[in-house]
Each structure stands twice: as C-alpha cells, then as structure tokens.
Amino acid sequence: MVNEPTHAPLLSIVVPVYGVEAYLYQCLESIRADIPAGESDAVELIAVDDASPDGCGAMLRSYAAGREGVRVVHLTSNVGLGLARNAGLEVATGRYVWFVDSDDWLPPGTISAVLDRLRQHEPDVLMLDHLRVHEDGRREVDASSHLLRGVSGVARLADQPQLLRVQHTAWNKVVRRAFLDELELRFFPGWYEDIPFSHPLLIGAEKISVLDRVCYLYRQGRQGAITSTRSGRHFDAFGQYERLMDWVRRRHPDEGLEAELFQLMISHYLVVVGNDDRLHPHLRRAFFHRVAEHYRRYLPTGGYPMPPGVTGLKHRLVGRGDYLAYSALRQAHRVAGRLRRPGPAGGATDGAGSATADEDPGRPAGDGLAADLTAGQRDALAGGRLP
Numbered sequence: 001m002v003n004e005p006t007h008a009p010l011l012s013i014v015v016p017v018y019g020v021e022a023y024l025y026q027c028l029e030s031i032r033a034d035i036p037a038g039e040s041d042a043v044e045l046i047a048v049d050d051a052s053p054d055g056c057g058a059m060l061r062s063y064a065a066g067r068e069g070v071r072v073v074h075l076t077s078n079v080g081l082g083l084a085r086n087a088g089l090e091v092a093t094g095r096y097v098w099f100v101d102s103d104d105w106l107p108p109g110t111i112s113a114v115l116d117r118l119r120q121h122e123p124d125v126l127m128l129d130h131l132r133v134h135e136d137g138r139r140e141v142d143a144s145s146h147l148l149r150g151v152s153g154v155a156r157l158a159d160q161p162q163l164l165r166v167q168h169t170a171w172n173k174v175v176r177r178a179f180l181d182e183l184e185l186r187f188f189p190g191w192y193e194d195i196p197f198s199h200p201l202l203i204g205a206e207k208i209s210v211l212d213r214v215c216y217l218y219r220q221g222r223q224g225a226i227t228s229t230r231s232g233r234h235f236d237a238f239g240q241y242e243r244l245m246d247w248v249r250r251r252h253p254d255e256g257l258e259a260e261l262f263q264l265m266i267s268h269y270l271v272v273v274g275n276d277d278r279l280h281p282h283l284r285r286a287f288f289h290r291v292a293e294h295y296r297r298y299l300p301t302g303g304y305p306m307p308p309g310v311t312g313l314k315h316r317l318v319g320r321g322d323y324l325a326y327s328a329l330r331q332a333h334r335v336a337g338r339l340r341r342p343g344p345a346g347g348a349t350d351g352a353g354s355a356t357a358d359e360d361p362g363r364p365a366g367d368g369l370a371a372d373l374t375a376g377q378r379d380a381l382a383g384g385r386l387p
Helices: 024-032 056-064 081-091 110-121 161-165 177-183 195-204 232-251 255-273 281-298 309-320 323-340 368-372 375-382
Strands: 011-017 043-049 070-074 096-099 125-133 139-141 173-176 208-219
Touching: 011 024, 011 081, 011 110, 024 043, 024 056, 043 056, 043 081, 056 070, 070 081, 081 096, 096 177, 110 125, 110 208, 161 195, 161 255, 173 177, 173 195, 177 195, 195 232, 195 255, 232 255, 232 281, 255 281, 255 309, 281 309, 281 323, 309 323
Parallel strands: 011 043, 011 096, 043 070, 125 208
Antiparallel strands: 096 173, 125 139, 125 173
C-alpha cells in the first residue's frame, strides 16, 4: 500500500483490478480527474491488484507514485472480484464506499454530484443510473433505469418497492460503510458475487437516495467478462442465491419480500440458462434442472407474482421441471427473433437469434414472441406439451 491518508475522507472508491491493462488508465483517470478542485481530501481511490497476470500491477505502482489520495493493495494470489473488493474495503477509511469495476469508467461531473447528494441526504445507500457502452461506441439505456425515476428525498424499499428490480450490481450503489458492518455484509467468492450483497443493501436500508443521472459507464462485450464467457462457473449463481435467501430469512423474514425475490431469482436463472454466450449447450439441461430444484425449494407458500407473456410460460415449465418443453419454447423464441430482425438490405438475417430481453431479469422478457405463436402453441407450452 502507498500514500496512506492523513484523515478520513467522505468517499472511498474501491477498484479491483485483474486483466484490464487496456482499460485501466481510462478508469482511474475518470475518477481522479473528476474530483472537483478543493475536494481532493474528500475522496480516496483504492486500487486492488488481484495478482493480475498482465502489466496492471506495474501500471498501478506508477500511477500511485506522487499522486495523493491514490492507494494500491497488491494481493499475492488471485482471489476473484468479490474477495478483491473485500480487500479494498478492509483498508478503506471513507464514510462511504463505492465499488467501481476497472474496465468501466465515470462520465464527467459524477464525483461532484455524488458528494453533493451524500452530504445532502446522508443515506444508507445512494443508487445511481448508468449506461451500457458497446465496443462500437453505442450507448444504451439499461432496461431497469426507468425504475429510478421520480424518487425524491430519501425512501425505504417499502415505499419504493420497484427499486429491488433495478440492476442488482454493487457498482450502481454508494454505501455507508457503517451500514455495511451493521448488516454484516461482505462479498463471497465465486461468480455472481453481487447477488447476496446488493439486494440486502436495499432491504435493510432506512434511507435510500436516488441520484437520477448517469454516473457510470458499463462496458459491454469485453473479452473475459463473465456475461460473455461460456463456463461451468455460471453454476456459482445457485450458491449465491442460497446465501441471499438465507440472509433474508434470518434478518428480514417477510412473505411478500420472499415472493418478490423468488420471482427475480427464477427470472435471473432463465437469463443465464437461455444465453448462448454463458452456457455451453451440454450444460444447459443440468442448469435447468438445478433451477427447477431451487424452484421447489424456495417456492413461497402463498405463491408469487407470475411474470406475463413468455417469461411466465418459462416459469411454469421450470416449476414442472419440463426441460423438453422449455427447450422447444427457447428454440421458437430464437426463430421468431431471426424472422423479426431486419438484415442489411431490409430482409431477415440468418444470425443466431439473441434475446435482448434475456440480459436483465428486471426487463419484461420475450413478450413479443407471444404474438408469433398461435394460441394453440401457447396453450400447449403452458400445459407442458410440445407444440
């Protein structure tokens, strides 16, 4: 570690670093260069080198040299994103902490807006909007961003229940450090580490503030990102949801809340199992049956809000453990997507039908397919029979 702070700042920004040599400088500069004049003492930047195999470690040492407010933690072995965040949190001295991923960056004016809102509302959790940025430079509003609109002052989740459906990541939330300790929250190892961290923040918070402006630019399609990596490690999601459900039942037992989380959990699993970029075809059946097992284990006794359209059909098929009917529905969805998507000259493309709605469990997924299926096909799928 270098450059120990001389006093406690208002905000600690923790950046875990692994394999992002091409993006690291942009991330760090978007933070440090955005700190307003006269506010350098209010922000500390903590970069955690998670034993990165490329030149990131050397870049961090060079970047921190002579720059006040920049601290570096070098881990001797790779521990993964969640535990690297924990390592940064352990040395953070700010009243608030914000976890920023090292392949993403902040738009100008963000730090000033965040500091102002923290001082104004003193929330437990400050929620931020973001844009998805694709490799070709295209910027896309997230499907859940509209849920942040119209929330003024401070609120509790009971007052603004839609906030539970905002993208469940750590990087779109600035959190009061003492509040984290009160909830006994840290990141667990494995992929999908945000699941048992992000939801409890909103559930336990007495004061949630929403900063309705884009404060984060989320890079899409980077090689090595878990959302575009085929791997058996996507099965880590099951353990993370088990931790979340256990925490809720211990700390905030509530049938309505459990029903809402159950619906989000199954919808999220369906995102993963239906995505060709995440699961190899030979793993899809096994993943589906794990989803069905969690459906039976956590199904609320009073039921839960069934999603509309095709997503609701998928939920019912999971509840019956009917992989054959689910597979038929998934294939029909992709065929319909190829037919609808215009090609370069206005015709249909022959590319793999990717379901944009499958990117986010908070998004109404695939309802357009309902218009492409006949009533008989929809009834057959709902009844678990192949069309």
